Amino acid sequence: MRTIDMATTPLRDLNSTLQAAAASGEGQWEIVNPKGSHAVAVGLDGPIAVTIKGSTGYYCAGMNKAAKIHVTGSVGPGVAENMMSGHVIIEGDASQYAGATGHGGLLVIKGNASSRCGISMKGIDIVVHGNIGHMSAFMAQSGNLVVLGDAGDALGDSLYEARLFVRGSVKSLGADCVEKEMRPEHVEILRDLLDRSGAEAKPEEFKRYGSARQLYNFHVDNAGAY
Amino acid sequence: MEMTMCGIVGLFLKKEDLRPRLGDLLTDMLITMTDRGPDSAGIAIYGDEAPGLKMTIQSETPDETFAGLGDALTVAVGAPVPLRVADTHAVLILPEGTEAAARAFMTEKGIRVMGTGHAMEIFKEVGLPKDVAARFGVRGMGGSHGIGHTRMATESAVTTLGAHPFSTGDDQCLVHNGSLSNHNHLRRSLTQKGFPPSTENDTEVAACYISSRLAEGASLGEALEGTLDDLDGFFTFVVGTKTGFGVVRDPIACKPAVMAETDDYVAFGSEYRAFANLPGIEDARVWEPEPATVYFWER
Numbered sequence: 430m431r432t433i434d435m436a437t438t439p440l441r442d443l444n445s446t447l448q449a450a451a452a453s454g455e456g457q458w459e460i461v462n463p464k465g466s467h468a469v470a471v472g473l474d475g476p477i478a479v480t481i482k483g484s485t486g487y488y489c490a491g492m493n494k495a496a497k498i499h500v501t502g503s504v505g506p507g508v509a510e511n512m513m514s515g516h517v518i519i520e521g522d523a524s525q526y527a528g529a530t531g532h533g534g535l536l537v538i539k540g541n542a543s544s545r546c547g548i549s550m551k552g553i554d555i556v557v558h559g560n561i562g563h564m565s566a567f568m569a570q571s572g573n574l575v576v577l578g579d580a581g582d583a584l585g586d587s588l589y590e591a592r593l594f595v596r597g598s599v600k601s602l603g604a605d606c607v608e609k610e611m612r613p614e615h616v617e618i619l620r621d622l623l624d625r626s627g628a629e630a631k632p633e634e635f636k637r638y639g640s641a642r643q644l645y646n647f648h649v650d651n652a653g654a655y
Numbered sequence: 656m657e658m659t660m661c662g663i664v665g666l667f668l669k670k671e672d673l674r675p676r677l678g679d680l681l682t683d684m685l686i687t688m689t690d691r692g693p694d695s696a697g698i699a700i701y702g703d704e705a706p707g708l709k710m711t712i713q714s715e716t717p718d719e720t721f722a723g724l725g726d727a728l729t730v731a732v733g734a735p736v737p738l739r740v741a742d743t744h745a746v747l748i749l750p751e752g753t754e755a756a757a758r759a760f761m762t763e764k765g766i767r768v769m770g771t772g773h774a775m776e777i778f779k780e781v782g783l784p785k786d787v788a789a790r791f792g793v794r795g796m797g798g799s800h801g802i803g804h805t806r807m808a809t810e811s812a813v814t815t816l817g818a819h820p821f822s823t824g825d826d827q828c829l830v831h832n833g834s835l836s837n838h839n840h841l842r843r844s845l846t847q848k849g850f851p852p853s854t855e856n857d858t859e860v861a862a863c864y865i866s867s868r869l870a871e872g873a874s875l876g877e878a879l880e881g882t883l884d885d886l887d888g889f890f891t892f893v894v895g896t897k898t899g900f901g902v903v904r905d906p907i908a909c910k911p912a913v914m915a916e917t918d919d920y921v922a923f924g925s926e927y928r929a930f931a932n933l934p935g936i937e938d939a940r941v942w943e944p945e946p947a948t949v950y951f952w953e954r
Contacts (some may be wrong), residue, residue: 465928
């Protein structure tokens with residue numbers, strides 16, 4: 430375990446060190462005194478483990494690939510934005526657009542996530558132990574968003590093929606988002622995600638929401654409009 | 656005044672112990688928000704109640720304007736007026752019944768009145784937050800609560816009067832991150848009600864709106880609820896009154912906001928960074944205020 434103190438190490442040096450470590454393979458790192466700094470532990474491209482002791486600002490763990498990043502506090506807007514793979518765990522809350530545009534990997538938020546969680550997600554799995562805010566999973570294309578608490582307004586507006594699982598209430602569904610049947614394969618996907626994210630919940634307690642496929646499908650009747 | 660960035664900080668103490676450190680804590684919070692607003696900065700601070708009405712004034716030429724001002728005012732209002740100069744600002748303590756005469760004096764001399772109140776003093780200037788705070792000696796100020804703002808002006812001039820906080824009533828102040836779209840309409844109706852904004856700034860309209868609601872007898876919470884119905888646009892507002900501190904965000908809530916609460920204080924910041932040096936922040940409850948939800952504390 431190596432420790433980097435952000436009270437004495439500039440952000441660029443921190444990220445360069447972590448990126449070099451990620452490129453060369455494994456290792457365990459601990460970051461102390463983040464004090465809400467932006468862009469901590471971004472662009473890591475290898476299987477290292479990073480624990481950030483405290484809270485971070487914007488864009489923590491952005492563009493992550495293969496690394497396991499654990500934040501013991503809360504994170505600001507855009508955590509794990511565009512994650513490709515790997516595992517990001519937030520013990521506290523996450524601000525706006527957590528996991529936005531993520532292509533893969535697993536993002537676990539043990540507190541609440543605010544608005545626009547999983548916006549335009551493209552294959553990432555996101556598990557939120559608490560609640561999520563409005564406009565979450567807007568234009569979400571693929572992957573799974575699991576919420577143990579409640580969802581805010583306009584969940585899944587203009588949704589493509591991402592799966593949304595919510596245990597609590599949904600304030601309102603967005604355009605073209607509907608409740609769907611929970612089939613055995615969905616229970617299995619959910620069970621695996623709950624298991625991997627340390628969530629104490631049963632798949633049977635959730636409802637599934639998905640696209641009604643009325644907005645994004647091409648209808649030949651509309652050909653004249655193009 | 657469209658603002659895409661800007662930083663807001665606020666600190667409301669629940670206990671007396673931290674009172675002497677209020678200015679120091681707020682200054683640290685303000686400086687962390689420099690990246691969000693390097694053009695100008697301002698702070699409203701609720702200190703000890705004065706034996707009269709505090710009037711904070713500002714002059715572009717403080718050396719000339721403030722020299723002999725106390726004596727001239729004493730003559731003008733017919734009673735001694737204590738005066739404390741802080742850089743381009745001065746805080747006067749007006750004996751009861753002399754406010755109108757003092758305002759007439761300021762108008763005649765072309766001196767700007769930044770705000771009035773029994774507890775509130777207000778300081779704002781163009782410049783980096785650390786420099787602005789140092790010029791006014793904010794670190795040395797004690798008090799019960801305070802609100803600060805760092806401004807990045809995007810569509811209008813960087814001036815003292817365009818800086819926040821705005822004060823449009825005794826002991827009332829407001830800071831804003833965002834932009835309002837129906838402020839011209841509101842400006843007319845507020846003017847008719849007797850709360851005319853004095854600048855073209857959209858934020859001042861919001862401040863006048865809250866002042867008008869409070870004057871009608873609304874509580875701080877009710878006045879803030881009213882902003883959700885009557886104001887259109889993007890906003891995160893942080894508002895102070897003599898005994899209260901409130902926060903509200905518009906329903907879309909794209910302007911950042913985070914809050915922290917301990918047994919000792921409630922804090923607001925545009926970013927968590929603003930809290931990093933607050934005592935006991937490791938154990939504070941930290942959360943993001945919900946959209947279209949009013950939060951307020953009264954002592």
